[in-house]
Amino acid sequence: MKLSDDEKRMRDGEQGESVRMAMEILAALGEIYGAERLIPIRSAHVAGLSLKSHGLAGAQWAEDMASGGARVRIPTTMNVIGVDRSRDLKLPGDWVRDQMRIERAYECMGCYGTSTCVPYYCGFVPRFRESIAWAESSAVVFTNSVLGARDNREGGPSALAAGLTGRTPLYGLHLEENRRGDVLFRVSAPLRSTADYGAMGSYVGRMIGTRIPVFEGISSPDTEDLVYLGAALASSGGVAIFHAVGVTPEAPTREAAFGGRKYEVAEISEKEIAEGRRKLTSAKDRKVDYVAIGCPHYSLNQLRKAAGLLEGRRVHPGTVLWVHTNAAIRNMAAQLGYVQMIEAAGGIVTQDLCTVLGNPEALGFRTLATDSPKMAFYAPGSNGFQVWYGSTEECIETAVKGAWPSADV
Amino acid sequence: MALTLRGRTISKGRATGEALVCRQPIGFNFGVDVANGVITEYGHELFGRSIKDKVLLFPHGKGSTGGSYVVYQLARSKTGPVAIINVTTETIIAVGAIMGGIPVVDQLEKDPYGLISDGDTVTVDATRGLVTIEKKAGERS
Numbered sequence: 001m002k003l004s005d006d007e008k009r010m011r012d013g014e015q016g017e018s019v020r021m022a023m024e025i026l027a028a029l030g031e032i033y034g035a036e037r038l039i040p041i042r043s044a045h046v047a048g049l050s051l052k053s054h055g056l057a058g059a060q061w062a063e064d065m066a067s068g069g070a071r072v073r074i075p076t077t078m079n080v081i082g083v084d085r086s087r088d089l090k091l092p093g094d095w096v097r098d099q100m101r102i103e104r105a106y107e108c109m110g111c112y113g114t115s116t117c118v119p120y121y122c123g124f125v126p127r128f129r130e131s132i133a134w135a136e137s138s139a140v141v142f143t144n145s146v147l148g149a150r151d152n153r154e155g156g157p158s159a160l161a162a163g164l165t166g167r168t169p170l171y172g173l174h175l176e177e178n179r180r181g182d183v184l185f186r187v188s189a190p191l192r193s194t195a196d197y198g199a200m201g202s203y204v205g206r207m208i209g210t211r212i213p214v215f216e217g218i219s220s221p222d223t224e225d226l227v228y229l230g231a232a233l234a235s236s237g238g239v240a241i242f243h244a245v246g247v248t249p250e251a252p253t254r255e256a257a258f259g260g261r262k263y264e265v266a267e268i269s270e271k272e273i274a275e276g277r278r279k280l281t282s283a284k285d286r287k288v289d290y291v292a293i294g295c296p297h298y299s300l301n302q303l304r305k306a307a308g309l310l311e312g313r314r315v316h317p318g319t320v321l322w323v324h325t326n327a328a329i330r331n332m333a334a335q336l337g338y339v340q341m342i343e344a345a346g347g348i349v350t351q352d353l354c355t356v357l358g359n360p361e362a363l364g365f366r367t368l369a370t371d372s373p374k375m376a377f378y379a380p381g382s383n384g385f386q387v388w389y390g391s392t393e394e395c396i397e398t399a400v401k402g403a404w405p406s407a408d409v
Numbered sequence: 410m411a412l413t414l415r416g417r418t419i420s421k422g423r424a425t426g427e428a429l430v431c432r433q434p435i436g437f438n439f440g441v442d443v444a445n446g447v448i449t450e451y452g453h454e455l456f457g458r459s460i461k462d463k464v465l466l467f468p469h470g471k472g473s474t475g476g477s478y479v480v481y482q483l484a485r486s487k488t489g490p491v492a493i494i495n496v497t498t499e500t501i502i503a504v505g506a507i508m509g510g511i512p513v514v515d516q517l518e519k520d521p522y523g524l525i526s527d528g529d530t531v532t533v534d535a536t537r538g539l540v541t542i543e544k545k546a547g548e549r550s
Contacts, residue, residue: 024420031417053478058481
């Protein structure tokens with residue numbers, strides 16, 4: 001791989017050990033993936049910041065980097081973590097302490113303590129065809145697909161290396177020719193809720209591997225629908241980009257989405273949506289002690305909807321309701337009264353954390369209900385929960401009644 | 410007679426140690442005890458054996474990307490391999506080894522499994538992309 005003079009100086013340690021290490025990481029990834037050079041980028045998003053991902057080994061690494069003088073040179077946002085910095089959720093003390101070591105180390109390196117998987121809801125919006133180095137699989141798929149930015153599925157250290165150098169290797173989805181579709185999904189099923197988009201993403205993610213899906217027949221999705229579709233595709237599968245004909249910017253037509261390539265065709269009817277939903281549901285017991293929604297973090301629209309559904313109602317005494325978002329959106333929702341509506345009903349609007357990367361299992365919950373296709377996929381392994389998956393309405397109903405509304409999935 | 414092979418530099422540095430040959434991929438996150446370098450993945454061909462101070466030959470990494478941090482921790486606590494030879498390095502091993510300063514080469518010009526055995530003395534000069542093998546006493550390459 002060819003390096004510019006400036007990049008060679010970074011590689012040779014002229015800007016310190018952390019920049020040297022970052023260049024070595026990027027050069028090695030470039031070699032592995034056959035990149036011919038590095039390209040400049042203007043934003044990075046670091047993920048895997050949970051204590052569950054970093055472990056104490058990673059916490060030590062981040063502290064060593066920070067104390068060694070590592071500082072990011074481009075705006076670098078931070079992903080969702082495993083604690084809520086604004087309140088005591090009764091999580092174990094050593095968990096909170098070690099998670100905050102990681103948080104502080106990255107902030108010392110100059111990263112923004114955004115603590116969210118949806119930085120694009122907080123002012124960090126890459127433009128069409130801009131190359132970026134973001135980790136967090138749901139944000140990768142959103143920026144590629146919905147914004148038309150260019151991003152590979154970065155890991156935590158590679159995204160930090162990009163932040164420290166302002167560079168990323170030119171390969172994969174940074175190249176136009178690798179962004180075309182492989183499989184056409186003709187959607188005949190009516191998509192009635194965000195949860196139906198999540199179920200479709202779960203179905204497609206499981207069967208498509210790392211190929212690129214193109215959806216036809218999605219008429220007018222909300223942005224949130226596309227966020228949850230992408231989160232499902234990226235968790236149930238390894239998808240980093242999708243196209244939706246007439247909806248996403250690189251697919252004005254079916255021909256443009258495939259760019260002249262041959263493609264397979266598959267159907268999405270109500271049967272496939274039902275299967276996607278079923279695959280995300282692992283619970284048998286209808287009694288639910290934990291309802292968690294907001295993964296990816298809720299937008300203001302989604303918080304308002306949840307607040308409206310809880311108006312004049314109370315969360316069941318045997319059930320805990322957590323609604324996940326970030327500090328920016330939570331603050332705005334508090335200004336507008338939605339946080340108070342949810343909390344007056346007995347729910348909690350968390351900031352910074354999410355169920356998968358936190359450890360609410362330490363509070364003794366067993367059965368989770370969620371409207372998140374990503375949380376439903378990961379929670380059995382990450383938290384040990386049995387899971388009910390469904391719409392926001394079903395989840396709020398469950399929080400109020402203490403039981404999943406229907407045994408039919 | 411020492412045999413020298415050329416490979417691809419993944420993580421720079423130079424180290425010499427006793428070879429440990431493994432034909433299965435290794436998952437470092439939840440697969441190795443950082444305290445002593447012992448492989449803890451049940452059913453793995455190296456289960457119960459230590460990779461500490463070895464020149465470790467294995468095909469590639471597997472499993473959770475958090476494995477990069479574990480490779481770093483092994484290097485920092487000096488309980489990991491002194492050098493790594495892979496068939497083809499993937500990102501978990503590459504990133505962790507660079508973080509921890511463990512020399513790594515891959516894609517040797519000849520199949521290393523036919524040439525390196527447990528107990529051989531192997532020098533990995535990853536900066537120059539060279540691997541030198543001295544067979545254990547009593548064996549011929």
